[in-house]
Amino acid sequence: MVRRRHRPGLAGLAGVALVAPLLALVVRAFADEWRSPALLPQRFGLRGVRIALGADTGSAFANSAEVALLTVVAALVIAWPAARVLGERRLRHPAPVFLLLAMPLLVPSYAVGTGLTEWFIRLGLDGTTLGLVAAHLTVVLPYVTLVLLAGFGPRLTAIEEMGSVSGLPPLRRLRLVTIPAAAPTVAAAALLGFLVSWSDYGSSLAIGAGRPMLPVVLLPFVGSDPQVAATLAVVFLAPATAALVFTVRAGRRPL
Amino acid sequence: MLAPAVLVMLVLFGGAMAGAVRTSVTPLGGHAGAGAWSTLLHDSEFHDAVAFTLRTAVLSTGLAALLAVLVALAARRSGTVVRALLAAPVPVPHLLVATVAVLWLAPGGLAERILGGLPFDVVHDRAGAGVVLVYIYKEVPFLVVLLLSAMGQGYRERDEAAAAVGVSPAQRLRWVLWPTIRGPLVVGCIVVFAYVAGAFEVPLALGPSYPPTVAEYALQRSDADLISGPSVAAAALLVSAAASIVLAALAVRAAKDPQGG
Numbered sequence: 181m182v183r184r185r186h187r188p189g190l191a192g193l194a195g196v197a198l199v200a201p202l203l204a205l206v207v208r209a210f211a212d213e214w215r216s217p218a219l220l221p222q223r224f225g226l227r228g229v230r231i232a233l234g235a236d237t238g239s240a241f242a243n244s245a246e247v248a249l250l251t252v253v254a255a256l257v258i259a260w261p262a263a264r265v266l267g268e269r270r271l272r273h274p275a276p277v278f279l280l281l282a283m284p285l286l287v288p289s290y291a292v293g294t295g296l297t298e299w300f301i302r303l304g305l306d307g308t309t310l311g312l313v314a315a316h317l318t319v320v321l322p323y324v325t326l327v328l329l330a331g332f333g334p335r336l337t338a339i340e341e342m343g344s345v346s347g348l349p350p351l352r353r354l355r356l357v358t359i360p361a362a363a364p365t366v367a368a369a370a371l372l373g374f375l376v377s378w379s380d381y382g383s384s385l386a387i388g389a390g391r392p393m394l395p396v397v398l399l400p401f402v403g404s405d406p407q408v409a410a411t412l413a414v415v416f417l418a419p420a421t422a423a424l425v426f427t428v429r430a431g432r433r434p435l
Numbered sequence: 436m437l438a439p440a441v442l443v444m445l446v447l448f449g450g451a452m453a454g455a456v457r458t459s460v461t462p463l464g465g466h467a468g469a470g471a472w473s474t475l476l477h478d479s480e481f482h483d484a485v486a487f488t489l490r491t492a493v494l495s496t497g498l499a500a501l502l503a504v505l506v507a508l509a510a511r512r513s514g515t516v517v518r519a520l521l522a523a524p525v526p527v528p529h530l531l532v533a534t535v536a537v538l539w540l541a542p543g544g545l546a547e548r549i550l551g552g553l554p555f556d557v558v559h560d561r562a563g564a565g566v567v568l569v570y571i572y573k574e575v576p577f578l579v580v581l582l583l584s585a586m587g588q589g590y591r592e593r594d595e596a597a598a599a600v601g602v603s604p605a606q607r608l609r610w611v612l613w614p615t616i617r618g619p620l621v622v623g624c625i626v627v628f629a630y631v632a633g634a635f636e637v638p639l640a641l642g643p644s645y646p647p648t649v650a651e652y653a654l655q656r657s658d659a660d661l662i663s664g665p666s667v668a669a670a671a672l673l674v675s676a677a678a679s680i681v682l683a684a685l686a687v688r689a690a691k692d693p694q695g696g
Contacts, residue, residue, distance in 0.1 A: 191510035195520025198576060201535050202527065204545060208538055216543035262440035277437060280444050285626055286679040287452075288633025288650050291672035294657075294665070295451030298458055318447040325440060371526065379528030381636040382650070395530050395636065402534050402640040406541075413534040420526050 205417075208410035228411035235401070235408070240392035241415060246309060247384075247393070248377040248419075251316040252324070255373050256366065258317075259325040266325070267332030281322040292318050293386025300387060307389030315383040316376075324373045331365025367426070375420055452676075458669040463662050471666035481671060483646035488675070491563050491638075491648065492631040495570035496624050502571065503578030503623075504616065510579065511586050518583065524576045529569070533640035536569050558641055565641040574627045581619040590615045621690035629679040633672075649675045 208214065212225030266274055284292060296315050297306060305311030336358070343357040359366075384393040394416055401409040461467050475481050510521055524532070539545045541558040557565040590611070597607050635650035642648065647655060653668035653675075660667075 191506065191513045191521065192517045194506050194509070195517050195523070198572070199520055199523045201539055202524075204538055205531075205535055217548045219545075219548055258439045258443055261436035265436045271437070277441065280441065280448070282683075283680070284444070284448050286629040286683050287448075287676040288635075288672055290635065290650055290653065291455055291633065291669075291676050292448065292451040294458065294653070294669055294672055295453070295455035296447070298454050299450055314447060317443065318451060321440065321443060375526050375528070379530065381530065382634065385654075395528070398530055398534070399636055399639060402530075402537055406534075406538055409534045410538065413531045416528060416531050420528065 202417075205410045205413050208407060209414050211407060214407075228405075228407035231405070231408045232411040232415070235412075236392035236397050237394075237412060237415065240394045240397040243309075243312075243392060244378055244384075244394040245419060247312045247316060248374050250309065250313045251320050251377040252370050252373040254313060254317055255320045255324040256328075256370060259321060259328050259369070263325050263328035264332045267329035268334070268337060281325055284319050284322050288382060289319050289380055290382030290386055293383030296383070297386050306387055307391045311387050312384065312391070312393075315387040316380055319380060319383065320373045320376050323376055324369045327369035327372055328362075328365055331362050336361055371426075378419060379416075452673075455669045455673055455676075459666050459673060462666045465663070471663060471670045474663070475667050475670045475674070478667075480646070481649075481652055484649045484652040484671075485674075487563065487646040488632055488648045488650075491566055491570075492628050495567050495574065495631045496628045498567070499571050499574040499578055499627060500620060500624050502575045503582055504620070506575060507579050507582035507586060507616075508612075510583065511591070522576055522580050524573060525580060527573070529573055529634065530636045530640065532569050532573050533637045536565060536572075536641055540565060540568070559643055561643045561645075563638070563642055566638050569637050569641060570627070570631050574631075578620065578623045578627070581623045582616050585616050585619045586612075617690055621686050625683045625686050628682065632679055633675055 207221065209228050210224050210226070211221035212227045213223035214221040262277075265271055266277065271277065293315055296311075296318075300306040300311045300315075303311075305314065339361050340353060340357055343353040348356065379395055381395040381399070385396055388396060394412070398409065398412040398416060401412060459471050460469060462471065506521065510517055513521075537544070537558055540553070542556070544558075547553050555564070557568060559565070593615075594607055594611050597611050602610070632648075633650055635648060635654060638648045638651050639654075642651070649671055653671040656664040656671065657668040658664070
């Protein structure tokens with residue numbers, strides 16, 4: 181087989197073109213004065229930070245983080261056994277289960293939120309953490325299950341069997357064999373689930389009952405005040421970046 | 436072991452859909468009826484919203500798929516750094532990309548300052564070009580990741596074997612590349628289409644004031660009339676959901692049919 185030399189040119193250029201625009205956000209966030217047609221800001225400052233801090237940002241950040249973390253934990257716990265069954269192809273007719281899991285990916289999240297609103301008002305769950313987690317779980321669970329099942333196949337089963345043959349009791353086998361072997365997949369599922377919940381606008385708006393969530397707080401500033409929008413966007417991006425770094429590190433963990 | 440996941444989905448998703456149907460036929464404090472559906476189906480703004488949503492979703496999905504195939508072909512032998520750069524926008528929220536788009540593409544934005552002017556408006560323009568651009572920026576990397584994972588060692592070996600026996604580049608695209616990427620491309624396009632058709636944060640940030648997308652239309656109806664608005668909104672969202680599900684079913688069927696590919 182003839183191996184060609186890598187040509188980073190075109191694809192590399194596309195990659196740089198995709199990443200570079202994001203960097204302007206950071207400059208805009210700290211540009212108190214940036215009038216057209218100047219390419220660089222006339223004055224740097226913390227106006228954006230001051231206004232953003234006064235716009236429910238702290239509580240919105242805390243609410244979004246709390247809901248996203250709880251949703252991911254719940255999704256991982258619920259999805260794990262389902263993904264094992266589906267990944268190991270133990271089901272004779274898996275199509276209906278896949279169909280059920282795929283449906284929320286095809287339906288607008290605002291539709292899910294709107295549909296749940298009346299029930300949640302009756303149950304006193306609208307605007308609560310539990311209500312938001314339940315609404316986000318509807319959208320996050322399919323993603324987490326589908327990512328997890330890709331890592332749960334014959335290879336993992338074979339490694340676990342080797343652990344059993346070596347005399348490891350079930351709990352130690354889970355800790356020493358299963359979890360390390362599945363860590364990259366679990367990390368990827370957790371990242372995706374976190375990001376889906378963190379950036380969900382539709383069901384947060386429908387179920388939130390005015391409770392500040394970061395996407396809901398950010399949107400009005402996009403048209404009205406670009407500096408505050410950029411500041412909030414940097415805040416919005418921070419946990420996503422942290423989650424990505426965490427996932428890459430978890431994914432590199434040796435078997 | 437499947438029971439918890441199936442139960443959660445049946446209760447939450449099933450409950451949500453049942454709730455949406457119930458809301459669509461039961462206005463607040465009123466009697467059950469099909470008034471909201473009748474209002475919806477006779478509202479010219481809803482017709483415009485459907486046309487605008489379909490056009491935006493088809494354009495975004497089609498262009499993103501085409502570009503993703505080209506980028507994936509160019510990047511199939513690239514190293515980790517290039518692949519990481521190409522995948523970088525995947526975890527970036529759509530709303531954040533919309534914020535970046537306003538920063539670059541709005542009148543007086545960075546693109547205009549660098550280029551001295553843009554040939555046409557892309558923010559709040561009636562054609563929704565800004566909305567489509569944001570979705571292309573977000574969805575091309577997502578589709579590229581899916582395609583590159585399918586175009587691994589096996590594809591390279593099949594492609595090189597075909598080239599070695601004299602198969603032309605066009606025939607290799609038809610008989611080697613397309614069967615390799617058809618599955619992930621169709622699944623990815625379904626997810627992209629459904630998302631574009633149902634989300635409203637990007638159109639709210641960048642889209643025209645008229646026509647709205649179907650999701651924006653639903654939000655406007657909910658806000659404009661607290662009594663009957665939610666019923667019309669629920670009906671509109673159900674139409675959007677049903678359309679996405681039907682189109683997804685047709686796409687999966689076409690992808691499975693060897694003659695359809």
